[in-house]
Amino acid sequence: MTSAQPLVFALPKGRILDEALPLLEQAGVVPDADFFNKSSRALSFATNRPDVKIIRVRAFDVATFVAHGAAQIGVVGSDVIDEFDYADLYAPVDLDIGHCRLSVAEPVEMVESGANARESHARVATKYPNLTRRHFEKLGVQAEVVKLNGAMELAPSLGLASRIVDLVSTGRTLKENGLVETSRILPVSARLIVNRAALKTDSARLGALVDAFREMVAKRKAA
Numbered sequence: 001m002t003s004a005q006p007l008v009f010a011l012p013k014g015r016i017l018d019e020a021l022p023l024l025e026q027a028g029v030v031p032d033a034d035f036f037n038k039s040s041r042a043l044s045f046a047t048n049r050p051d052v053k054i055i056r057v058r059a060f061d062v063a064t065f066v067a068h069g070a071a072q073i074g075v076v077g078s079d080v081i082d083e084f085d086y087a088d089l090y091a092p093v094d095l096d097i098g099h100c101r102l103s104v105a106e107p108v109e110m111v112e113s114g115a116n117a118r119e120s121h122a123r124v125a126t127k128y129p130n131l132t133r134r135h136f137e138k139l140g141v142q143a144e145v146v147k148l149n150g151a152m153e154l155a156p157s158l159g160l161a162s163r164i165v166d167l168v169s170t171g172r173t174l175k176e177n178g179l180v181e182t183s184r185i186l187p188v189s190a191r192l193i194v195n196r197a198a199l200k201t202d203s204a205r206l207g208a209l210v211d212a213f214r215e216m217v218a219k220r221k222a223a
C-alpha cells in the first residue's frame, strides 16, 4: 500500500451503516451520490476525497477485507472483531454506535425445568461458533455448534439445538419466539478498524482518519 493509491474504506451494509454515515461525513469523508442510489448494484464508490474510496460489504466481511489488506480501514461490530480475532486488525476507536450484546438464550420451558443447567454438553445454534465455543469452554460445557446465518431463534423449537447464541438489543425477537436470555457473553458496539501493516506504511493518512474519528466520538460523548 503506497500513499499514492486510494485508501479503501469498508462499510457494512445494514443497520450499522445508518449510524456510521454521519460519523464518516464528520470525519471528512462524504460518499458520492451514487452511494445513496438504492437501485445501484455498485459495491465500490468514490467520495469527496480523491484518495479515499468506499466499499459496501456484508457486516461479517468488513473485518476480513481489512485484516487481509484489501481495505485499509473500516467500521464493524465488535462481535465480528472478536469472532474472527484477526491478528492483523487494530481497533483504535469505539464509535459508541451499534450497541447490543451477544447472549445465550434458551426456550422458556427449558429454563423453568432447569434441564439445560445440568448438561455437560450443549447443542448451540449460532452465527458465532468461535465465541460460543470459548464461552461454554469456560463453563466446562462442551458446545456442539450448529452454524446458522440468521433466524437462530427458530432452532430450539424445531429441535435443531437446545440453546442459541445471538445478538440481543431490545429482547423482542427472543420474546416473540419463546426464548429467554440466560447469560450475557459480551457487550457489543461498532468500532473503527485499521489494517496494522497499512497503519505503519501509510500512517499519515490513516493516522489522521483515526484521530478524526477519535476526536469526533469524544466530542459527541462530551456534548
Ligand SMILES: Nc1ncnc2c1ncn2[C@@H]1O[C@H](COP(=O)(O)OP(=O)(O)OP(=O)(O)O)[C@@H](O)[C@H]1O
Binding pocket: 013, 014, 015, 016, 058, 059, 060, 076, 077, 078, 079, 080, 098, 099, 100, 149, 150, 167, 168, 169, 170, 188, 189, 190
Ligand atoms: N439487534 C442487533 N442485531 C444484530 N446486529 C446488531 C444489532 N444491533 C447492532 N448490531 C450490529 O450490526 C451488525 C449486524 O448488522 P446487520 O444485522 O445489519 O447485518 P447482518 O444481518 O449481520 O448481515 P447480513 O444481513 O449480511 O447477514 C452486528 O455485527 C452488530 O455489530
Ligand SMILES: O=P(O)(O)OC[C@H]1O[C@H](OP(=O)(O)OP(=O)(O)O)[C@H](O)[C@@H]1O
Binding pocket: 149, 150, 151, 152, 166, 167, 168, 169, 170, 171, 172, 173, 174
Ligand atoms: O433484541 P432485538 O431488538 O429483537 O434484536 C435482536 C435481533 O436482531 C438481529 O437480527 P437482524 O434483524 O439483524 O437479522 P439477522 O437475523 O439477519 O441478523 C439478531 O440476529 C436478533 O435476531
